[in-house]
Amino acid sequence: MIKFDQVSKRYPGSEQILRNVSFSIEPGELVFVAGASGAGKSTLLKLIAATERPTSGTVLIGNQNVSKLRAAALPFLRRKFGLVFQDHKLLYDRNCFENVALPLYINGITGHEAGKRIRAALDKVGLLGKEKAMPITLSGGEQQRLAIARAVVSRPSILIADEPTGNLDEGYAEEIMGIFYAFQQVGVTVIVATHDQHEIANSGARVLRLEQGTLTA
Numbered sequence: 003m004i005k006f007d008q009v010s011k012r013y014p015g016s017e018q019i020l021r022n023v024s025f026s027i028e029p030g031e032l033v034f035v036a037g038a039s040g041a042g043k044s045t046l047l048k049l050i051a052a053t054e055r056p057t058s059g060t061v062l063i064g065n066q067n068v069s070k071l072r073a074a075a076l077p078f079l080r081r082k083f084g085l086v087f088q089d090h091k092l093l094y095d096r097n098c099f100e101n102v103a104l105p106l107y108i109n110g111i112t113g114h115e116a117g118k119r120i121r122a123a124l125d126k127v128g129l130l131g132k133e134k135a136m137p138i139t140l141s142g143g144e145q146q147r148l149a150i151a152r153a154v155v156s157r158p159s160i161l162i163a164d165e166p167t168g169n170l171d172e173g174y175a176e177e178i179m180g181i182f183y184a185f186q187q188v189g190v191t192v193i194v195a196t197h198d199q200h201e202i203a204n205s206g207a208r209v210l211r212l213e214q215g216t217l218t219a
């Protein structure tokens with residue numbers, strides 16, 4: 003479970019970005035984080051992913067209080083997460099297989115086991131035939147699917163996506179959301195930041211709505 007209790011966040015020198023935000027997300031839920039540009043969506047995701055710490059309040063991931071964790075424990079916590087960003091952050095001088103391989107190699111998983119997992123991840127996003135293709139030769143939607151394969155290859159229990167469909171045509175965006183729902187179906191917790199009302203309206207999923215750093219729904 004992910005639980006925020008009266009969480010506030012201020013960056014060094016900034017004004018208050020999040021104010022007294024409280025909510026919880028159950029394992030296996032799919033939740034949207036909505037709000038206008040600058041409302042604090044990315045900041046909220048960074049607090050969940052433990053790449054930022056709250057200024058005050060408590061962030062619990064599982065049973066772990068992120069503020070109380072030693073720095074050395076953070077890499078272990080972060081293994082729970084798969085991260086997807088609007089701009090993919092793919093490596094354009096590596097092919098699709100190599101892009102997805104990267105998180106495994108960093109964790110010391112190589113050879114046959116790595117190959118098996120990489121192909122399984124590419125298969126889940128419909129890119130199994132594109133192992134040797136360079137990312138630049140893929141469409142925008144395919145590049146985003148490749149970024150999702152890379153995010154899930156380490157089998158995270160929580161998938162966090164920051165505006166993953168922001169740059170995509172509607173058809174591609176629906177495809178991407180379909181992939182997220184498929185991960186939710188197999189028990190992954192999925193958290194998606196978006197300002198696309200259409201995407202939210204069609205989903206029936208729960209929405210955490212931010213307005214100037216305050217949770218309104």
Ligand SMILES: Nc1ncnc2c1ncn2[C@@H]1O[C@H](COP(=O)(O)OP(=O)(O)OP(=O)(O)O)[C@@H](O)[C@H]1O
Nearest residue numbers: 013014016019037038039040041042043044045046
């Ligand atoms: N590292 C930082 N240092 C200082 N201020 C920051 C930092 N990161 C974000 N901010 C500020 O926090 C506010 C909220 O930013 P955030 O990226 O969380 O909003 P957002 O809702 O995700 O916006 P967008 O939809 O435009 O990505 C903005 O005013 C931003 O300038």
